[in-house]
Amino acid sequence: MTARAKSKVKVGGLQFRIGYGWDSHEFKRNIPLKIGGVTLPHAKGLGGHSDGDVLLHALTDALLGAIAAPDIGSLFSPSNPRWKGAESAVFLEEALRRVTSAGYTVANVDSTLILAAPKIGPHAAAIREHLAELLRISTDAVGVKAKTPEGIGTENAAIAHVVVLLERKTSLRSQKKGRKEEK
């Protein structure tokens, strides 16, 4: 094999893939606040695309990015009336479907929310549980942290950063081989 051929890594051949997603939405009065698929008690909610779930959008983009798929805005255009007020879990399901058909499973997820209010701490466990359920992984593989925006002037917005690690599914063939070796 030439050095050049060796340097070509087949996309599906990677054992692990990382993904990163970022999103921001503006707070608006008199709409429900949904973060990570959980409705939080607050006077304002997040406006914009679909139900404005900033964390699910960043997570969806992280999953799509990990397999180099088109991003959430390309797959679910904000200008398409079909997605107005839509449940963001629909976007996450599609990203997860693509991850699975690319031959990967989600190993773990970590996230940081940046918002002035409400406090996320009391709801972090519920958000982690809900994300774990949506991703079909264990709760201890989902991190949710929150910070207040200091000196960046984003008091009326919620920002989410998410990283994911995907792991290649064990193929049926290697599973069978493993079972044989165990005997």
Ligand SMILES: [Zn+2]
């Ligand atoms: Zn969004």
